[in-house]
Amino acid sequence: MSSDYKKTHVHDKKDNVAVALEDLKPGDRVKVENKEIEIRQDIPFGHKVAISDIEEGGEVIKYGEVIGVAKQTIKAGEHVHVHNLRSLKYS
Amino acid sequence: MENPEILAYRREDGSVGVRNHVALIAVDHAGAVVVDGVAKLLRGVESVPHQYGRLQFGEDLELTFETLIGVGCNPNVAAAVVVGIEPNWTTKVAEEIEKRSKKPAKAVWVIGQGTVSAIEEAAKKARKLVSWATELRRESCKLSDLVIGVKCGASDTTSGIAANPVIGRVGEWIVDSGGTFIFGETTELAGGEHIVASRFESDEEREKFLKVYTDYVEFAKSKGADILGSQPTQENIAGGLTTIEEKALGNIQKVPNRPIKGVLKPAEKPKDRGVWFMDTSSSAQEQVTLLAAAGAAIHLFSTGKGNTVGNQIVPVVKITGNPITARQMEDNIDVDVSGITMGEISLDEGAMKVYEFMEKVANGKLTAAEILRHDNFTITKLYPSM
Numbered sequence: 001m002s003s004d005y006k007k008t009h010v011h012d013k014k015d016n017v018a019v020a021l022e023d024l025k026p027g028d029r030v031k032v033e034n035k036e037i038e039i040r041q042d043i044p045f046g047h048k049v050a051i052s053d054i055e056e057g058g059e060v061i062k063y064g065e066v067i068g069v070a071k072q073t074i075k076a077g078e079h080v081h082v083h084n085l086r087s088l089k090y091s
Numbered sequence: 092m093e094n095p096e097i098l099a100y101r102r103e104d105g106s107v108g109v110r111n112h113v114a115l116i117a118v119d120h121a122g123a124v125v126v127d128g129v130a131k132l133l134r135g136v137e138s139v140p141h142q143y144g145r146l147q148f149g150e151d152l153e154l155t156f157e158t159l160i161g162v163g164c165n166p167n168v169a170a171a172v173v174v175g176i177e178p179n180w181t182t183k184v185a186e187e188i189e190k191r192s193k194k195p196a197k198a199v200w201v202i203g204q205g206t207v208s209a210i211e212e213a214a215k216k217a218r219k220l221v222s223w224a225t226e227l228r229r230e231s232c233k234l235s236d237l238v239i240g241v242k243c244g245a246s247d248t249t250s251g252i253a254a255n256p257v258i259g260r261v262g263e264w265i266v267d268s269g270g271t272f273i274f275g276e277t278t279e280l281a282g283g284e285h286i287v288a289s290r291f292e293s294d295e296e297r298e299k300f301l302k303v304y305t306d307y308v309e310f311a312k313s314k315g316a317d318i319l320g321s322q323p324t325q326e327n328i329a330g331g332l333t334t335i336e337e338k339a340l341g342n343i344q345k346v347p348n349r350p351i352k353g354v355l356k357p358a359e360k361p362k363d364r365g366v367w368f369m370d371t372s373s374s375a376q377e378q379v380t381l382l383a384a385a386g387a388a389i390h391l392f393s394t395g396k397g398n399t400v401g402n403q404i405v406p407v408v409k410i411t412g413n414p415i416t417a418r419q420m421e422d423n424i425d426v427d428v429s430g431i432t433m434g435e436i437s438l439d440e441g442a443m444k445v446y447e448f449m450e451k452v453a454n455g456k457l458t459a460a461e462i463l464r465h466d467n468f469t470i471t472k473l474y475p476s477m
Contacts (some may be wrong), residue, residue, distance in 0.1 A: 003409050007434060019248045019331065021433060044393075045415070046248040060269035063344075065250070065286075067337040080333070087334035089282050090319035 005031045006039070012064030017080050019047040023068065024049065040077040047082040060085050092446070094268035094321035097230035097453040099236070099388075100166065103193040106167030107236035109388050109453045111227060111402060112137040113220045115213065116159055117239040118175030118184055119144030121201045125174045128210040137403045142356050143470045151473040156385075157183060158357040158470055161384025164195055166238075167343065169224035171196040172217045174209065178202075195220060229410070234450060235270035236246060238361065239383030240390040240405070241345055244375040247330025247395030247455055251341025253412025253431035253441060254393030259443035261391065261449070262347030262366070268476060271364045275371030275378050277307050278318045283339030287368070290294035296353040303354060303370045330395050340405050345393060357471060358384035376467035378463065379407060383468075392444065399423050401465025406458040410445055425459050 006028045007021035018032055022023055024043040029036055032051050043049050047090040048062070059066045068087045100108040100132045115126035116139045123140035128223040130138035139162060147155055151258050163171040163184070170187050175181035178200045185198035185318045197220070199213040241258050243250055262272045280287050284304050291297035309320045322335040330340050347366055355369040356363060369385065375398055379390055383405045392400060401407045411417050414429035426448050430436035452458055 009432065009434070019252060028462070046101060046413070048248070048331060048333070049469070062337055063340045065336070065340055067281075067340065068334040081331070082333055083384070085333045087282070087336060089335050090317065 005029055008032060010051065011062055014064040015018055015061050016050060016052045017060060017062050018051050020045055020047050020049055026060045037077050040075065041079045050074045050076050050078050050080050052076050092264035092268065094233050094235050095450050097232050097234050097323045097450060098455075099232040099453055100169070100227060100394050101230055101232060102166050104164070104191070105211050106166035106238075106386055107232045107388065108168070109237065109406065109455070110167035110404070111169045111224055112167055113217055114139055114163060114168045114171045114404060115217060116163055116171050116173045117141055118142070118159065118173060118181050121176035121206070122174035123215055124180070124206055125201060125209045126172075126197070128206070129172070129214045129217055131218055132210075132214050133221060135164060135225060136217050138466075139403060139468050141468060141470050143181070143472065143476075146476040147346070149475055151476070152356055153472055155471060156187075157434050158185045158243045158380060158384045159184050160191065161360070161386070162380075162404055162468070163360045163382055164192035164194075165386055166388050166403050168194070169227060170194055170220040172198045172199060172213050172220065173197070174201070174213050176201050183224060195223070197442060227318060229326040229435070229455070233268070235265060237388040237453060238263055238271040238273065238370050238386045240273050240379065240385075240387035240392070242274070242375060242378050242382075243342055243393040244398030244400060245326055245347060245394050246332065246338065246398040247327065247340060247413060248332060248341070249412035249429070250393055250395040251344055253428045254395070255341055255344035256430050256438055257410060257412070257431065257441045258282070258345035259392055260438060261445050262345070263349060264446060266347050266349050266364075266366055269364055271361055271367070272347060273367045273369055273382050275369040275382065276342065276373040277304060277370050279322070279342050280304065280339055280371040281308070281319055281322065282334070282336035283343045286343055287351070289324055290346075290349075290351045290352045292352060296351070299354045300368060326396055355385065357381050360385050372471060374469075376402075376469040376472045379405065380465065381471060389449060391449070399460065399463075399465055400467050401458070401460025401463070403466040403468055406447070406452050407460045407465070408448060408452060408458050409460060422463065423459050
């Protein structure tokens with residue numbers, strides 16, 4: 001049942017992060033592009049969740065554009081924010 | 092998209108306004124006290140006070156003059172009374188308003204008569220102008236006759252999902268029907284400046300844009316600040332924005348995906364219809380004021396966490412895509428497009444809500460910021476006075 005899935009928003013097909021549209025908790029499930037992802041951490045409304053695994057140094061894509069690189073390996077379902085994502089314009 | 096008929100004020104210089112204020116414009120701190128005094132006595136006036144205008148020089152002084160003159164020429168203004176401490180600058184501002192916009196502008200100064208007498212003189216002049224201005228009638232115009240300004244403030248990730256893309260779409264409708272659209276915020280384009288640059292019609296204007304951008308980054312560095320490091324703000328980070336690139340990409344969703352005509356100096360009027368970039372600060376009250384001075388009749392403002400900015404001359408339409416802000420700050424929000432964020436309505440449906448609200452504002456409906464008197468007119472200072 002789709003109502004089991006929590007709401008997220010993906011801006012562009014190329015994106016590897018989605019925006020949480022409600023507070024997400026470990027064990028919650030989200031569905032993007034027919035792919036089911038289990039949430040691994042608490043992710044507040046408006047924050048980003050990885051929708052595929054991202055290697056350390058890998059590009060983080062939102063709006064189909066690079067918004068920075070992963071400071072460490074990020075697994076699908078993990079919170080993506082200042083602790084594991086850094087800007088390429090400023091560091 | 093349909094380009095609706097609106098009932099608005101067609102001014103003698105050809106511009107179209109949605110309000111009919113008699114503006115009481117302060118040239119300096121002495122004038123500020125007088126215009127606020129007059130506003131307490133009369134109906135039909137809008138007081139435009141500020142505390143600058145003394146011992147400024149060069150570009151900084153010119154920008155203050157252009158801002159005051161521009162606000163007097165704004166199509167939402169029917170007539171102006173300009174009040175300053177002394178006759179020279181006060182007369183200069185009033186005469187320029189008359190010359191450029193062909194609307195009545197009277198000068199009053201404080202030296203030689205004192206504050207109380209200046210209030211009386213300005214009130215007598217303003218009373219006559221209100222009596223004259225209230226005979227002017229709204230007439231049939233098109234929504235596309237208006238100059239529309241935009242800005243976002245207190246942004247979060249919902250700004251990039253809903254409120255900014257909605258403004259971008261509305262901007263496309265406006266520009267496609269022959270309207271004029273101004274955006275600014277030089278510093279907040281950082282990280283997305285290459286996308287904005289790619290949309291300029293001519294290489295010459297593109298180079299000008301990139302120079303304005305690079306010059307500001309260098310200027311900030313010379314002051315020991317790295318603008319790339321000051322963004323996103325703590326408020327943005329709490330809202331889920333992580334990097335400056337991410338913030339900029341969200342910000343530019345509100346720029347219509349249409350060719351950009353050119354670069355305007357702060358407070359400069361667009362030379363033609365279409366999309367224009369103005370070199371402005373990203374401080375909301377400064378940016379809204381500079382666009383008001385350039386002739387914006389309505390300002391579309393998107394907010395995530397809830398910036399409350401307004402302007403006494405220009406109606407600011409507050410749009411949010413954040414359902415929590417829409418609920419918590421209901422008093423300040425004009426259009427709630429959080430349905431887009433929650434996947435309940437389409438982008439076009441959200442854009443239509445804003446478009447229809449704009450049409451009502453153009454016909455006279457007051458915005459939340461107008462009703463709540465968020466009168467945030469602010470001069471942009473370029474450097475210290477002498």
